[in-house]
Amino acid sequence: MFRFLKICCLLAGFNLFFTSQAYSNQPAIVKVQFGFPSSNGPLIRNGNWVPVQIELDAAVPEIESDKFLIELESTDGEGASYLIKNPVYPGQKRIMAYLRPGSSSSPLIVRLKESSGKILQVWPAPPRTSSSIIGPRDYLIATAGFPPEALQNASANQSKLEPSKPTLPERLPRKFSELNNIDDFPGLPIGFSSMDLMILSTGTKLSSNLQAKGNQEKLKALASWILSGGTLLLDSGEHWESTKNLLLALGITGCKLEGLDSNPNGLRTLNGLNRWVSPLVSQLLPMRIKHIAKLSPSSSAQTIIRESPEPSDPVARPILVQVPFGRGRVFLMALEFDTAPFSSWDGQQSFWDKFLIELSPRNPGFAQGKFPPDTSSIRPELACEIQRSLETFPQVPVFPFGWVALFILAYIFIIGPVDYFISHIWLKKPETTWFTFLIMVVIATWGSWAGANALKGNDPRLNKLDLMDFDLSSGCVQDSTWMSFFSPIPGNYSFELQAGNPWSSGRPLNKPVLGILEPPDRVFRGSSQSLFRKPYEYSLFPSAIEQVGIPAWACATLEGCWQDKSDIANSPIEAGLSHSRIETMLLTGTITNNLPVDLEDCVIFYQESWYNLGRFQSKEKRRGDMLQLGGRGQSIQQWNDLKILAPKNWVAPKSASTTDDVFPIHRLVKALVLHSHPEAGDLLYNSTLRKLDTSWRLKQVAETFVSENARIRHPEEVILIGRAGSSTGESSPSVLSISKKENNEKIPVKPTINQETFIRVIIPIQPSRP
Numbered sequence: 158m159f160r161f162l163k164i165c166c167l168l169a170g171f172n173l174f175f176t177s178q179a180y181s182n183q184p185a186i187v188k189v190q191f192g193f194p195s196s197n198g199p200l201i202r203n204g205n206w207v208p209v210q211i212e213l214d215a216a217v218p219e220i221e222s223d224k225f226l227i228e229l230e231s232t233d234g235e236g237a238s239y240l241i242k243n244p245v246y247p248g249q250k251r252i253m254a255y256l257r258p259g260s261s262s263s264p265l266i267v268r269l270k271e272s273s274g275k276i277l278q279v280w281p282a283p284p285r286t287s288s289s290i291i292g293p294r295d296y297l298i299a300t301a302g303f304p305p306e307a308l309q310n311a312s313a314n315q316s317k318l319e320p321s322k323p324t325l326p327e328r329l330p331r332k333f334s335e336l337n338n339i340d341d342f343p344g345l346p347i348g349f350s351s352m353d354l355m356i357l358s359t360g361t362k363l364s365s366n367l368q369a370k371g372n373q374e375k376l377k378a379l380a381s382w383i384l385s386g387g388t389l390l391l392d393s394g395e396h397w398e399s400t401k402n403l404l405l406a407l408g409i410t411g412c413k414l415e416g417l418d419s420n421p422n423g424l425r426t427l428n429g430l431n432r433w434v435s436p437l438v439s440q441l442l443p444m445r446i447k448h449i450a451k452l453s454p455s456s457s458a459q460t461i462i463r464e465s466p467e468p469s470d471p472v473a474r475p476i477l478v479q480v481p482f483g484r485g486r487v488f489l490m491a492l493e494f495d496t497a498p499f500s501s502w503d504g505q506q507s508f509w510d511k512f513l514i515e516l517s518p519r520n521p522g523f524a525q526g527k528f529p530p531d532t533s534s535i536r537p538e539l540a541c542e543i544q545r546s547l548e549t550f551p552q553v554p555v556f557p558f559g560w561v562a563l564f565i566l567a568y569i570f571i572i573g574p575v576d577y578f579i580s581h582i583w584l585k586k587p588e589t590t591w592f593t594f595l596i597m598v599v600i601a602t603w604g605s606w607a608g609a610n611a612l613k614g615n616d617p618r619l620n621k622l623d624l625m626d627f628d629l630s631s632g633c634v635q636d637s638t639w640m641s642f643f644s645p646i647p648g649n650y651s652f653e654l655q656a657g658n659p660w661s662s663g664r665p666l667n668k669p670v671l672g673i674l675e676p677p678d679r680v681f682r683g684s685s686q687s688l689f690r691k692p693y694e695y696s697l698f699p700s701a702i703e704q705v706g707i708p709a710w711a712c713a714t715l716e717g718c719w720q721d722k723s724d725i726a727n728s729p730i731e732a733g734l735s736h737s738r739i740e741t742m743l744l745t746g747t748i749t750n751n752l753p754v755d756l757e758d759c760v761i762f763y764q765e766s767w768y769n770l771g772r773f774q775s776k777e778k779r780r781g782d783m784l785q786l787g788g789r790g791q792s793i794q795q796w797n798d799l800k801i802l803a804p805k806n807w808v809a810p811k812s813a814s815t816t817d818d819v820f821p822i823h824r825l826v827k828a829l830v831l832h833s834h835p836e837a838g839d840l841l842y843n844s845t846l847r848k849l850d851t852s853w854r855l856k857q858v859a860e861t862f863v864s865e866n867a868r869i870r871h872p873e874e875v876i877l878i879g880r881a882g883s884s885t886g887e888s889s890p891s892v893l894s895i896s897k898k899e900n901n902e903k904i905p906v907k908p909t910i911n912q913e914t915f916i917r918v919i920i921p922i923q924p925s926r927p
Contacts, residue, residue, distance in 0.1 A: 302361030384483030386848025766790025
């Protein structure tokens with residue numbers, strides 16, 4: 158007996174030894190952080206991609222490269238589960254993954270698995286509270302190397318001058334995130350999609366770490382986020398060299414930093430900054446400085462705050478400069494944020510309040526000319542209306558409710574009196590009702606299905622909308638696309654997004670992004686998760702989705718985007734505009750359409766007016782002086798009201814619009830591109846697509862002198878907007894590949910495509926030749 162126990166203990170020891178050896182070669186999850194860090198916990202915006210930081214136990218460098226993976230799972234707004242898989246490499250200590258929760262009830266699951274499918278570890282999902290959820294209309298501000306206390310006080314409108322001032326209802330709520338180290342920066346542009354504004358102090362170690370060789374992906378992601386519509390605020394002052402290096406690393410050349418200027422005559426008073434912050438100058442003591450960074454903006458940049466020359470300092474000095482970069486912009490401050498005199502200035506909170514008011518999205522109820530404000534009307538979301546319009550297929554008829562009620566009565570008549578007549582009167586065998594009833598139900602069901610199938614058809618269809626943006630200053634070409642795929646039969650489909658060859662002729666900046674469209678009306682309401690629906694998976698992340706289940710006669714609505722760096726020699730739009738030597742306020746030069754399609758209903762926006770360009774054919778060259786650009790144009794409100802950008806066969810509805818009417822695509826595009834403009838026609842909320850709004854390019858800035866007798870107060874650029882003439886998907890800026898798996902083989906699906914393409918071109922005005 159003793160010998161038997163001894164053998165058992167020896168075997169158990171060997172088993173424990175080999176088991177521990179096996180587990181020692183297995184990674185483990187140590188920490189997981191969802192979203193962006195803040196004082197109230199991690200912040201997550203539903204319906205947007207959020208970063209997920211995963212820390213691993215890196216004590217095991219001997220793991221096999223293809224043996225382990227990190228699997229993330231969540232649900233979209235409709236409750237459908239999806240998976241995202243990330244491989245684990247030997248010696249890897251940290252993984253930056255991404256999730257897109259569709260609603261507040263979407264789970265956040267992180268698993269460590271073997272490639273064979275065996276689950277090794279499941280990280281517990283964090284609790285989600287109202288303070289950690291960013292609403293669709295909230296404005297998220299991230300500070301990097303800069304304390305957000307003054308920003309938070311300004312957000313609550315608590316200044317030193319009026320501490321009891323109430324919160325302005327015309328401004329939407331703001332939330333703040335604190336990026337304390339370089340690991341908090343995402344490595345892909347989609348990781349910044351939840352963010353609206355980033356304030357970065359370049360005098361900290363965080364700025365130098367961002368420019369290090371090992372963090373080039375994070376730097377590239379930050380630049381792509383700005384190009385897509387993000388906003389970045391940088392300070393300078395004594396650390397102007399760090400700001401200059403960061404701008405060069407990001408590829409931003411619209412403003413030069415030429416050094417640090419000191420006033421030899423003593424302190425200088427910044428009266429211009431004081432007047433910009435508040436017209437009540439007497440209530441604020443102006444800031445007095447010893448030195449200031451010398452900003453030299455180019456013709457494409459705009460000066461927001463400028464100090465006029467004075468006897469002690471006879472040089473006009475820019476204080477705040479706005480540099481456009483793609484759809485986004487970078488603000489440069491000539492002072493440093495974290496040190497005196499700005500940090501001890503009494504007007505600091507008033508400055509932040511003024512700055513955030515200029516950037517934050519407006520409540521549509523507080524439109525220009527509306528007094529009192531209209532806050533009681535229910536206004537739809539722009540993304541929701543785009544989804545409704547895309548999911549409307551005129552070729553697929555919808556049964557009216559009257560016909561449905563009639564079919565229900567006919568069905569009741571068939572399974573009631575007809576069945577009674579057959580079983581009781583004709584056959585005279587009441588017991589046969591068990592069979593005749595089933596036969597009647599089968600016949601009625603089959604007849605309904607056959608009738609609906611004949612009416613709706615068997616052809617898959619795709620409604621597609623593309624908005625192309627060309628920025629001639631940065632050379633960036635980017636496309637935003639929305640599409641709705643209609644399936645006549647149930648099935649699991651795979652989608653992959655690619656850039657269209659005729660439109661993408663340069664170097665891709667990053668991979669195309671594809672995802673399920675998440676309208677903001679369902680990010681707060683809970684969604685029930687299906688028990689029998691298999692999860693779909695993001696493959697070739699983030700450009701493809703596989704095995705998306707679509708029921709019969711239903712549709713899946715997607716959204717995507719891609720970015721490209723165009724070659725100057727092969728630019729889709731070529732322009733050279735400058736001020737006329739004779740009439741300084743007028744523009745002269747040419748614009749050439751190098752696109753493969755004609756452009757319809759083209760207009761050019763300059764200053765506060767628009768000018769009709771009409772049809773702009775492919776390879777055609779137009780002269781700017783023939784349009785009288787800079788002369789008397791038409792108001793932007795007229796452009797919103799007229800039938801511009803509409804298809805030729807579109808007829809405006811005669812009756813007043815109701816909540817059941819679907820907005821036409823061209824009207825939604827108008828509301829999208831100039832949403833925040835005071836003369837915007839449609840007072841729709843724009844919560845999730847605000848980065849596509851470029852109405853800030855038409856706002857007034859500090860005046861500049863074009864000549865000795867002429868000065869302007871608007872950016873030196875024009876905006877061209879038009880609609881592509883082709884209505885098919887052959888010349889689409891983006892290509893959506895659709896396939897369906899049968900017998901373990903992918904079979905391409907070729908739907909009937911209804912394509913709508915709109916373009917927007919930002920054309921800089923070149924300096925006049927001497």
